[in-house]
Amino acid sequence: RNSMTNVFHRTLNSTPPNAIGGQGVYLFDNQGNKYLDASGGAAISCLGHQNPIVVDAIKEQAGKLAYAHTGFFSNEPAERLAEMLVERAPEGIGKVFFVSGGSEAIESALKLARQYFWDRGEPARHKIIARRQSYHGNTLGALSVGGNEWRRLKFEPFLMDVGRISPCYAYRYQMDGESAEAYGRRAADELESTIQDMEQGTVAAFVAETVVGATAGAVTPVPGYFKRIREICDRYGILLILDEVMCGVGRTGTWFACEQEGVVPDMITIAKGLAAGYQPIGALLVAEKIYEKIKSTSGFFQHNFSFMGHPIACAAGVATLNVIEKKELLNNVQVRGKELMKNLADRFQDAPNVGDIRGRGLFQAIEFVSDRVTKLPIDAKLQFAANLKRVAFKRGLICYPMAGTIDGQRGDHVLLAPPFIVTRDEIDNIVDVLGDAVDEVVQELGLVK
Numbered sequence: 001r002n003s004m005t006n007v008f009h010r011t012l013n014s015t016p017p018n019a020i021g022g023q024g025v026y027l028f029d030n031q032g033n034k035y036l037d038a039s040g041g042a043a044i045s046c047l048g049h050q051n052p053i054v055v056d057a058i059k060e061q062a063g064k065l066a067y068a069h070t071g072f073f074s075n076e077p078a079e080r081l082a083e084m085l086v087e088r089a090p091e092g093i094g095k096v097f098f099v100s101g102g103s104e105a106i107e108s109a110l111k112l113a114r115q116y117f118w119d120r121g122e123p124a125r126h127k128i129i130a131r132r133q134s135y136h137g138n139t140l141g142a143l144s145v146g147g148n149e150w151r152r153l154k155f156e157p158f159l160m161d162v163g164r165i166s167p168c169y170a171y172r173y174q175m176d177g178e179s180a181e182a183y184g185r186r187a188a189d190e191l192e193s194t195i196q197d198m199e200q201g202t203v204a205a206f207v208a209e210t211v212v213g214a215t216a217g218a219v220t221p222v223p224g225y226f227k228r229i230r231e232i233c234d235r236y237g238i239l240l241i242l243d244e245v246m247c248g249v250g251r252t253g254t255w256f257a258c259e260q261e262g263v264v265p266d267m268i269t270i271a272k273g274l275a276a277g278y279q280p281i282g283a284l285l286v287a288e289k290i291y292e293k294i295k296s297t298s299g300f301f302q303h304n305f306s307f308m309g310h311p312i313a314c315a316a317g318v319a320t321l322n323v324i325e326k327k328e329l330l331n332n333v334q335v336r337g338k339e340l341m342k343n344l345a346d347r348f349q350d351a352p353n354v355g356d357i358r359g360r361g362l363f364q365a366i367e368f369v370s371d372r373v374t375k376l377p378i379d380a381k382l383q384f385a386a387n388l389k390r391v392a393f394k395r396g397l398i399c400y401p402m403a404g405t406i407d408g409q410r411g412d413h414v415l416l417a418p419p420f421i422v423t424r425d426e427i428d429n430i431v432d433v434l435g436d437a438v439d440e441v442v443q444e445l446g447l448v449k
């Protein structure tokens, strides 16, 4: 028995330090260390730590009403948060189904898509198509649609059959001489050929992250890609579900990442930044037409959770959106995002192991390679990403490195998603420490030529 802990931690052979406090973009542990939280954990802490407005909103709500079952009651924070989200969402989105995290939001989206077609009298429609190199969560439905091979492997026998297309990943798959638009069209057209390969009238929905997060590292779609995807979905009568659990709620500089693509999905999932990490909450935003169909047929969505619409979580969400707006943080995301991009480009311009720097707003990533010209990945055995995480952490920087960028096996990247309150100096600091950490790992692994 490990006498140090009874917690079933993420890794079983080491116990992480206890985090005991936070302030702004910094976190503190019980061993006297201070960390600059350059990834907001996993793109969660968008307001940094100890935001007084959010903390007060939570206290106030806990003092009034902590819980009332949604089978009996609605509550003011849930009503208000839904209203605020719909006001900011793309046209056509009219309702919000609250849950407690990203995986629950995706499960809800899949089941709602299924029920929608059931209620419409199209019971044959049940298949989902999604993309390789995506992540939609760890519950079984979400893991089934996710295209992260490494995460799926052990659980494959549990997973449902999902159609699979390539990601829109220009750095790897746009061909020489091919325009971004032409590449986007080619990538999107895989959806059409996959639908055609499936039995007619059986596909219910296509699911994709608007900007790919953890699995491939801030991979932005090329212009026109999602417009084409929308057209194909419409042509075949299937629903478009955009997963913005990581890239939503302002992370890319607009409330929803899909605003920048000029498309309106039928459902959007959000979570992580929705209450800035102060409370666990996620949400499924739903097109009015889906809601109306279910209202006029079944009359209820056959799916619920004990903690859905939790008053304290929703109060934290309301406060988070208010802070983002009052402090004009979407603007800060755009401005600081540009600075981050420029600083990274300057710092790594001569770095032979930096292949690509990409992303949008305060959602950016570096893809590492062993050779810039051939884009050959670093030998997976060297565990570049794991080493970078360790070295950066030791240097007081929290970032989000991940391996398997290309296909679940090959490739390494690091994701950066600092809080929206980050200052210019802090951006400089992030890039300095990350640069030193990358240099150290490159040295340590003998990658220098």
Ligand code: PLP
Pocket: 042, 101, 102, 103, 104, 106, 135, 136, 137, 138, 209, 213, 214, 243, 244, 245, 246, 247, 271, 272
């Ligand atoms: N979808 C995306 C795009 C994510 O990045 C994540 C988490 O990283 C999830 C879904 C799952 O969210 P959660 O961990 O809150 O269940």
